[in-house]
Amino acid sequence: MAEFKINTRAVERVQRDQTRSIPFGILRKVRLGDHARTWRGAKVAGRSGAGSSDPYARELARLAKEEERARKAAEAEAKRRAREEKLAYEAARAQQAIDRTSVIEHDVEQLSTLLRAAVLDHRPLSFDALRQEFTPSAFAPKTGMSTHRPLPCWEEYEPEPPQRWLGALGFGRKRYDAEMEAARQRFDRALQDHSRDEQKRLEKLREARARHEERMRQKTARVEEWNAAVEERRNAYRDRDVDAVEWFIDQVLAASAYPHDFPRAHQVRYQADTGDLLVQIDLPLEDVVPTARAYRYVKTRDEFTPVPRPEKERKELYASVLAQTALRTVYELFSADTEGVVRSIALNGHVATIDRATGREVHPCLVTLQADREEFNQLVLTQVDPRACLKRLRSIISPNPYELEPVRPLVTFDLSKFRLMDSMDVVAGLDSRPVLTDLTPTEFEHLVRQLFEAIGLDSVNTQPSQDEGVDAVAMNTDPVMKGLCIIQAKRTAKVVPFETVSALAGVVEHKRAAKGILVTTSWFGRASEAFASEHGRLELLDGANLVHLFKEHMGLDVIPGPVPPKRRPR
CATH class of the missing domain: 3.40.1350.10 (Trna Endonuclease; Chain: A, domain 1)
Known part of the structure; x- marks a missing residue:
């Protein structure tokens, strides 16, 4: 078979003609090495008698195929990433539903163990715990105020003397003397400025130290005054002073920590001659019990759907919360009264809300009880059923607390602390x-x-x-x-x-x-x-x-x- 020869001049002429018609972006991709491969491919194709005789057409077809493969690969990669992102998003949302459910379960667990947790972990408040401690802090001035700036150095101001041979000949002596005099003047001013700045720094340091010591004295005085007042109230408490007892009971109620931001309002009244204590507290509303038992993630709608808690379960848990709160309050007060000045406690638990029928503010009593110290101390509160325990005590709990059905308090506040007079019909x-x-x-x-x-x-x-x-x-x-x-x-x-x-x-x-x-x-x-x-x-x-x-x-x-x-x- 005769060897096929390529006319290089013809190829160059065809190259110039087709370059004008090839887009610049595609033409740029054609490397010189590609030309050589194209020529070799053309030579082989000429030997076999098959394929196109146009090398640039074949190159364009190859580039188009590569571009199509790259496009399909990018689409496949994008779809893969989209699937992965969707799966990750759905997994994250499902985890959020699990986390919300965990929060609800934790809240319900806290509500169910209000009394038991308080009894197991309770540390009764005492007058010693009300005392404050204060340790004066050391004086720590600012860095610029406490750092001593070094004295000016004469070497930094001294001028350069004349060259050795010039100085020996007497050249530049007048200028050197003038520079020396000016340098001495600058050095003297620097010393004066340093002395003045140092005096200002020391004055500011003394003032800062005096202010710090004054603050420490004031804080120490306040702490000592508070501790003296606590000690005075302790002695008055032992003597059954009404104001001291009521003040300490206020501190005990304020120190009691409840979850879910329970209301903190309360009133106390103490009868010194009998040792009876009357306490009125605000109880939480029914919304303290979560209405949902769990949360589920619905992929089709991309939303969380609550699993409702049965109404019977909500009402029973709310009634238990009220009973636990009442028993816990009495327990904390008796535990804190180490001096035994409180013989019995009468407690009324109210809720502050809006009457759904009238729209007016109401404050109904939902729990009322009265317990003697000896009788209450016999209870094993970690094992009792709160509602059953209230029934055993002299107590009344609303039959329908979820509907805010009030009960009549066993003991109410009297007016004995006021100087009353007979009424007049005007x-x-x-x-x-x-x-x-x-x-x-x-x-x-x-x-x-x-x-x-x-x-x-x-x-x-x-x-x-x-x-x-x-x-x-x-x-x-x-x-x-x-x-x-x-x-x-x-x-x-x-x-x-x-x-x-x-x-x-x-x-x-x-x-x-x-x-x-x-x-x-x-x-x-x-x-x-x-x-x-x-x-x-x-x-x-x-x-x-x-x-x-x-x-x-x-x-x-x-x-x-x-x-x-x-x-x-x-």
């Missing part, structure tokens, strides 16, 4: 349209007391002398008032001073009342209204409110007093 002597400012202060106070009685509260007036800012007190027979209310009546024709409102707040705290109500025939300033709103337990009733209340509850058409001035818009 309404009988009023005109058809009385002017409140025409009444005497005593008549106005009794009229206000009659108003609150008409509203539905058991109210009594206090004696005018040494009433500590209390004109009347109201019992918590109406759950809207949430306990003991202190009432102050001001019959005046001028704006009630802010100091009067702030003083009532202090009386409310001192008497441990649930609410303070300030009634006046005039009006209140903006500062007083803002203070009462921020305090949360103060209610301000001005003359306009009195007109409405007397009309609604007593059928009286009263004239409060002067009309308040119009306020400028803010």
